[in-house]
Amino acid sequence: MTGPTVPMATEPEPAAGWAPTRALGRAVLLAGLLLVAGVLLGRVDLIVLAAPLALGTAYALRRRPTALPQVWVTQDAGGPLVEGGDVTAAVSVGNPDTVDYDLVVVRSRVSPWLRIVRAGFARNDGVEDVPPSTTAATDATAPAHTGRSVADRPFVTSVPTGAVVDLELAGNALRWGRHPVGPAGARVATAGGLLVSRAVITEPVRVRVYPRTEPFEAVEAMPRAAGLVGAHHSRRPGEGGELAGVRRFGPGDRLRRIDWRVSLRARQLHVAATLSDRDAEVVVLLDVLAEAGRSGGVSGAASVLDTTVRATAAIAEHYLHRGDRVSLLEYGPAARRLRPAAGRRQYLTVLEWLLDVRVHPSSHEPYDQVFGPQLLSSDALVVVLTPLLDERSAQMLARLARAGRFVVAVDTLPTDLPSPKDRGWAEVAYRLWRLDRDVMIGQLREHGVPVVRWAGAGSLDLVLRDVARLATAPRVGGR
Incomplete structure (x- = not known):
């Protein structure tokens, strides 16, 4: 590079x-x-x-330096970077002076979620210049946020006049987000080591690491479709690809729908009736009021935020691939939102939007701020990703259900959440909290809010089937 x-x-x-x-x-x-x-x-x-x-x-000292070194950080733009993928960056040092830099000491900070396993200098003429002192071994199985990274040390080289030397950093990304490479700095000694420059510091470069999409597929019908251009089979007759039966030909029926075998046998025209294919609007609501668990990266344990972000990416990819409209909302004081849209561009926008998801603990009740007037369609399916650690989250789900929304709650709390190590009251309090949380989930289900734990493919099939059945059931009105 x-x-x-x-x-x-x-x-x-x-x-x-x-x-x-x-x-x-x-x-x-x-x-x-x-x-x-x-x-x-x-x-x-x-x-x-x-x-x-x-x-x-x-x-x-016959030729004294007149310019400071130039330092900048670059990232290899080889395509979108996903969790577990290879990341390559470089800290470049340029010599704009008329004298050679005899000694250049370069050091850079790297995010702990970027595991750098290889680092070395490469000149702009393609010749590798890796001193033995700059090649350090690292434990590839250790988490990035523990231990010392290969890049966490000074590197030494020399830079001739008008040349550029790159400190190449190569490794892999362990977690989604915007991870900094830098700030980087360099100090130069010249004139035989008799003169030294001040430290030149450059701003960091943010490496975008997109969440890994977990396998997810929901084959059940949507509760209520809003348009006529999607891929979901509704229970209403209309133009579509799913056969609903055969009936007699009537006014308004198209000739291409005539079933000639049945018509010849019955000696009357019959047409094939189909169910309409409709698109749907899916609103994914991210509960960012609380965090639990410790993130271990792409191959380690997942925290609440990890599960929330990866599940959101999987759900959005699935429904956008089917032609539905997807929008995102944050249930928190920031109340960030992404407008509903469809297509691949919306999926890329979703991934970019998810990089800025953060937990925002606050005592403020964000319901009215998040669910403003005309923000949710009456036919939209609201998928709420929540750990149910805050009472306000349960109250929000109950209010949405009472308002007639089609709500599905996805439990993102880690199953392997460790109990307190201290014996005595801490363990008793933890068990009481677990019991209280189970009671709260049971009360939500009594209010008509299905709660299911996220488990990848097929996580929402049974729940969506029940919600769709309730949406199409006739409602009994009182006199």
Whole structure:
């Protein structure tokens, strides 16, 4: 990975940002002492000893640097990066000066969720320059946020005039989100190590890591379809691909629907009746009021936020692939929302939107702020991803059910949530909290809110079947 060509400086300027090193001070002091001692004592040998030091120092300082090094961070844009994928970045150091940089020390910070397993220098002429001290081993099985990364150390190289040297970082992404590579800094020594520059710091680059889509497929009908262009089989007759039966030909029936075998046998025209194919609007509501569990990355344990984001990506991909409209809402003080739309562009927008999902603990009741007027369609299916750790979440589900919405609650609390290690009251309190949470889930089901645990493919099939049956059932009105 190479950066752009660095232009060479043409006019010398004052060496701003450069300072003498201790080596320069020692050389000047020693040469001066020898010269003074030789003159005062009349010792020619002392003057002869001081001459090489003075001449060497003067020769090293004959060309002083006039420009500071240039530092920037780049990422290899090889396509969308998903959890577990390979990530490649580079910290580039350019020399715009008229003198060579004898020694360059480069150091960069890297997000703990980017496991860097290989790091080394590569010049812009393609020649590898990896000193043995810069190649460190790392445990590929250890989590990225524990232990020391390969990139968490200084790297040393040299940069000729007008050249660029890249510190290439290669590894893999362990978790979704926007992870920084940087800030990166470099310090340069030149003139034989007699002058050193101040540290040049560059801003970090955010690497976008999209959530891994868990397998999910729901084959059951939607509760109530809103349009006539989707792929869901409704229970209403109309134009579609699912056969509902054969009936007599009537006014308005199309000729291409005539079933000639039945018509010849019955000696009357009969047509094939079908069920209409309709699209649906799916609203995925993310409960961001609380977090639980510890994230272990793509191959480790999943926290509430991990399960919420990955399940949202899977649900959105499934329904958008079927031609439905999908919108996203955050149940929290920020009340972020993504407007409903369909197609691949909406799926890419969903993935980008999910990168900024964060937990926002707050004592504020966000119901009226999230569910403003005309934000939810009356026919939309609302899939709520919630750990049910906050009483406000259960109250929100109950209010949506009482308002006549088609609500499905997906439990995102980790099944392997550890109990407190302390014995005594802590363990008793944990068991009481579990019992209270089970009672709350039972009360939600009594209010008509199905609660199902997220388990990938087929997680919502049984629930959607029951919701669709309730939506199409006749309602009995009182007199």
